[in-house]
Amino acid sequence: MGYFLQQLINGLTLGMIYGLIALGYTMVYGIIGMINFAHGEIYMIGAFLAVIGFTVLGLLGISYVPVALLIVLFTAMLFTAVYGWTLERVAYRPLRSAPRLAPLISAIGASIFFQNYVQLAQGARVKPIAPVISGGYTVFEEGGFTVQLSYVQILIWLLTLALMVAFALLIQRTSLGRAQRACEQDRAMASLVGIDVNRTISLTFVIGATLAAVAGVMVTLYYGVVDFYIGFLAGIKAFTAAVLGGIGSLPGAMLGGLILGLVEAFWSAYFSVEYKDVAAFTILVLVLIFKPSGLLGRPEVEKV
Amino acid sequence: MSALLTVEHLSMRFGGLLAIDDLCFAADERRITAIIGPNGAGKTTVFNCLTGFYRPDVGRLTLHRPQGPLYLERLDGYRIAQAGVARTFQNIRLFPAMSVLENLIVAQHNVLMRASGYSVAGLFGAARFRRAEAEAIEFARSWLERVDLVERADSPAGSLPYGAQRRLEIARAMCTRPRLLCLDEPAAGLNPRESAELTALLRSVRDREGIGVLLIEHDMSVVMGISDHIIVLDYGKKIADGTPEQVRHDPNVIRAYLGEAEHEALPAEIAADLRRDDRPT
Structure with missing residues (x-):
């Protein structure tokens, strides 16, 4: 029971991180119908920015955790926003009316570029940071097994939930959100009611990138290590989460992330840690075969 | 003239x-x-x-x-x-998944975008944005009345009958406050x-x-x-x-x-x- 509870906590935490990254995938897919395979690298850059940020703040002697955390979060979001914007500008916008394969290849190219760029700039070795937030609550104890809910996990939950609420409000209530939904449904028509489609698409990339940055910072806090390669796997898993939830559906991305996180946690706990990726990608295969529209996605309606 | x-x-x-x-x-x-x-x-x-x-x-x-x-x-x-310059299409192009009212509000995007400080203020519910949005809704409602779609304001635009979709498309074009309607x-x-x-x-x-x-x-x-x-x-x-x-x-x-x-x-x-x-x- 205790073991189960602990895995549930771990799985939810992991799931929220996947969910945050998956939002970026699903948003971009919704608006331009393309999978941004370089999105995982944006997350990786966010994680690196966190390492750099905390290290620099440590050197400057700013060690009060809430302040340090806020500074790191904002700088990471700011920088990844620039990366996201540039990525769209350089790798996707010139190919917007090209055949679908072209932007896909361009996305994979951008992804490889970012990995190598970070590897060159930061070195290939794993970068550790000293734990910034340590400790936690003991939820309960049973026969010598303690179920821990760490402060980092609580932070991840709260931050993710807050971002989800803010994000839902942005999409539902603001005119930017409305413009995004309009572009999703009919891009040409959106421009005919005076919406700047290019800017809306740019902002979509920027928002997706900042969410990925938050996920990157959280992961750095959670695991304490990053390397230039983490974006690949996390990206593909978040993509799996987005597909599982129904690509294009925002609540679906979050739900898919949570399910994937839980499956991974329980699989590692009860079967084998080595094969947890197999579990994750088996889901991807099964969903694509049996329910390609995902859990919350709308099935593709044939246009007459 | x-x-x-x-x-x-x-x-x-x-x-x-x-x-x-x-x-x-x-x-x-x-x-x-x-x-x-x-x-x-x-x-x-x-x-x-x-x-x-x-x-x-x-x-x-x-x-x-x-x-x-x-x-x-x-x-x-x-x-x-x-x-x-506003335009409608031979084959109707509404935003089918949005409500009828929302189709008319999205047409007032530019007014709202300016009032909301590009959505930043909108996110925090600033008074100026709320006022602009209330005006936009009011304007949209006046058009719904003119094209006789008030009762359908909250239905998805795609679910309207054909004739109503045509009227809504014209109302949406008018909500962009055009000088020339095509x-x-x-x-x-x-x-x-x-x-x-x-x-x-x-x-x-x-x-x-x-x-x-x-x-x-x-x-x-x-x-x-x-x-x-x-x-x-x-x-x-x-x-x-x-x-x-x-x-x-x-x-x-x-x-x-x-x-x-x-x-x-x-x-x-x-x-x-x-x-x-x-x-x-």
């Missing part, structure tokens, strides 16, 4: 096909100008040039405004919309009663809002009934330009619709009806 839009020497070529050939015309404020012509005459291409879908090969499209002329052929589509076959697929309502709506738009209306239409009863001015195209060339009365009796027009001499006695409306029967649908 001043010209709102002048089109000068517009030409558009697709490969070997000259879709529009040196077209010149003007559309005035407070008047309904119709563009008619057989299929493939280039009517929709004119609209596509006006609204930024195509870049014309040659020609100048000028929108006259109090603050000075604006050359539409140089602008991006959304800038043209912001400058006050309608591409607004009466297509409407029954006679709906056509009559449409006619009344277009008249009220002309008289109450005082804007210019540019109309492509095949239904001759609609065209002859409401147009102040008609331009006839055939193979991309203007073959007639004048009042409905002048155009109806123009031998060039009759020939374009019916081919050579033998049918010359038929009036243009019957000609158009005949033409419509063999139109591919």
